[in-house]
Amino acid sequence: MSLRLLLPPQGVADLLADWPSEPRVYERGATALDSLVTVRSLHDWIDTGCVPAAEVAVMKAGPSDREAFKTGGRTDPVKLRNLYERGYTIRLGNLQRVIPAFASMSEAIQRETGGYSNYAHAFLTPAGQQGLLHHWDQQMALIVQIAGAKRWELWKPVYEAPMREFQESFRVWQPEFIPAWEAAGPDLTVDLVAGQTLLLPRGWVHNPHALDSGSDSIHLTFAIRERTALWLAEKLVARAIEEREFRRVILPRDLEGAVLADRLGETARALAEFFGGMDMEEMAGRVRDAAVTELEYTT
Numbered sequence: 001m002s003l004r005l006l007l008p009p010q011g012v013a014d015l016l017a018d019w020p021s022e023p024r025v026y027e028r029g030a031t032a033l034d035s036l037v038t039v040r041s042l043h044d045w046i047d048t049g050c051v052p053a054a055e056v057a058v059m060k061a062g063p064s065d066r067e068a069f070k071t072g073g074r075t076d077p078v079k080l081r082n083l084y085e086r087g088y089t090i091r092l093g094n095l096q097r098v099i100p101a102f103a104s105m106s107e108a109i110q111r112e113t114g115g116y117s118n119y120a121h122a123f124l125t126p127a128g129q130q131g132l133l134h135h136w137d138q139q140m141a142l143i144v145q146i147a148g149a150k151r152w153e154l155w156k157p158v159y160e161a162p163m164r165e166f167q168e169s170f171r172v173w174q175p176e177f178i179p180a181w182e183a184a185g186p187d188l189t190v191d192l193v194a195g196q197t198l199l200l201p202r203g204w205v206h207n208p209h210a211l212d213s214g215s216d217s218i219h220l221t222f223a224i225r226e227r228t229a230l231w232l233a234e235k236l237v238a239r240a241i242e243e244r245e246f247r248r249v250i251l252p253r254d255l256e257g258a259v260l261a262d263r264l265g266e267t268a269r270a271l272a273e274f275f276g277g278m279d280m281e282e283m284a285g286r287v288r289d290a291a292v293t294e295l296e297y298t299t
């Protein structure tokens with residue numbers, strides 16, 4: 001079970017049974033993952049420039065920079081190493097796209113969770129430095145500390161169950177957020193060390209840094225894209241294309257005023273009738289197949 005590489009047995013059981021809504025820390029211990037991803041192997045990636053430029057980002061106490069490490073549109077290892085030496089966090093993204101073992105792990109986690117696609121990023125933060133500032137994410141994250149230590153200051157969600165573009169942190173950001181959080185202090189502080197995993201539910205505000213650490217920090221973030229009722233609704237609606245009624249052209253003159261409201265009402269009633277006649281057992285089989293094979297679905 002690939003989740004066992006990230007969590008102890010109790011952590012796996014907690015995740016699959018409860019899908020916790022509050023952060024939890026687990027003693028993972030050493031697993032095969034620690035042999036697969038080492039400090040040396042990640043630094044080799046920096047020094048060879050083998051990571052595709054599209055999967056690299058650098059940041060230092062602020063937003064990521066997607067250009068500073070490039071030459072001619074490609075990853076420049078000299079620039080990347082210099083940025084790291086200057087205190088920048090290096091993010092090597094989507095390991096499941098470039099490392100076969102991670103691709104297999106990602107597919108296994110999708111099966112083990114019943115159909116949640118996922119991805120893995122590696123973050124290398126120099127001692128005494130910080131990459132990203134306060135923000136929240138749109139999916140469950142398993143933060144696996146590989147080397148060193150990182151402090152995670154956490155605050156309860158500002159918005160409940162953010163997903164996709166809806167209530168994404170940078171889209172709804174308010175300048176008073178950080179001063180208010182800092183004044184109140186974090187709801188939870190976690191000093192994550194090698195061998196531990198932090199389970200971080202979506203929406204939780206986090207301010208991760210290695211400011212008080214005397215050694216470089218390396219962690220992996222496994223982001224797990226939960227399926228939602230909206231995803232089910234999208235699958236149901238997608239089947240409507242098989243019915244001629246839903247492929248009918250809406251005339252330009254019908255796309256305004258009271259006529260448009262009438263067309264919307266007609267379509268809503270047609271959908272209700274269509275759903276009422278749908279074979280849900282057959283549909284469940286289709287949806288199940290999609291759940292375990294879709295790799296790029298976004299919560």
